[in-house]
Amino acid sequence: MELWGIFFVSLMPILKVLLITALGTLLALDRFEILGENAAKHLNNLVYFVFAPALVCGNLAKTITLRSMIMLWFMPLNVVLTFVIGTFLGWLLIKITKVPPRLQGLVLGCCSAGNVGNMPLIIVPALCKERSNPFGDVNICYRNALAYTSLSMALGTILVWSYTYYIVSIYSRKLLGIVEVDSTENRVYVAETDPENLSKCSTEAFHTAEDRSKSNDDVKELEIECTHAKVSKRGKIMKQMKIIAEKINLKVIFSPCTIGVIVGLIIGVVPQFRKLLAVDGAPLLxxxxxIDMLGDAGIPAMTLLVGANLIKGLKGSRKQLPLIIGITVVRFIALPAIGIGIVKGAIHFGIIHSDPLYQFLLLLQFALPPAVAMSTITQLFGAGEGECSVIMLATYSCAAVSLTLWCTFFMWLVL
Incomplete structure (x- = not known):
């Protein structure tokens, strides 16, 4: 296929996504009040608890077998590499642009966590439905695309709510100014925070610490003095964060979508369950x-929610132009370039099987905008919410162009 033809095939699914995303943004405007905050919350709950689990469970049950699982072993490693390399590039961005402490967790999160779930699940199947798609038969391509992207979605969900969540939580604790005491060396460390917060812990306590003996009891007493000097509101926030870290973390890792993946994999891999539920003529077909009917509602609902979430960026926040440019460069230039080297290297050494659609998805995972879940995580920790909305708006606007160009190049590369 000629390059122009590949470009046209790449453009069509992106345009479809843009049109539905624009509709979601339009419906979220105050003027229409159709997909406002409450409605978006209810729709998000439906997607989270019903549509997305049904979509991944149904598709994996029909398409994934033990043999195909063995063939797809490289995908989990590929997704992990996108997160790890993105984190390193985000750290470099922080050092180069001197990002303020309150936004460092947001930057690392946006650079590490790509939307390896929803976006491929929207784009790749739509790509297969194009009549002139270069991946062969429409039905086979569509079925394989849903299987590959469903697994990608599960992996992305687990990593976002474990790896990225943990990174943002670390920088949020630093922001709140936790006082740590090293009992082995009898030193007091104060995490990076605002000058106003440092004044809350009186300097007298530190001078007193120098005069006191270096016993552990005195160090503990100093810690209590500093803690009581802090604003009570910050103490409550810290307690809430500890409760979240202890009680919610496992729940979000084992989300309904992840459970749907586990159930779908069990049905697909175990022949008895597959014959009972998933094959033609099965007793419980x-x-x-x-499940398939419920799952079919997932993709349009997800796309509408992406548009509704972007409305927050339109309402304004303090714009961080160097930050936006840096994250855009990381996610749309540096990561895809590195991803090409990794995937092509794996192909060269025979690590990846020869399915062009599978290779295309592995490359695409490096070129995606930040995960939409970053908005939820920043709201949870109260760090950089406004900036996150602006970053999401800017990166998803740029993704309309970058994804089209990268999809064109990736298809040319694997065909």
Missing amino acids: VVQDS
């Missing part, structure tokens, strides 16, 4: 069909 009606259950599979019902």
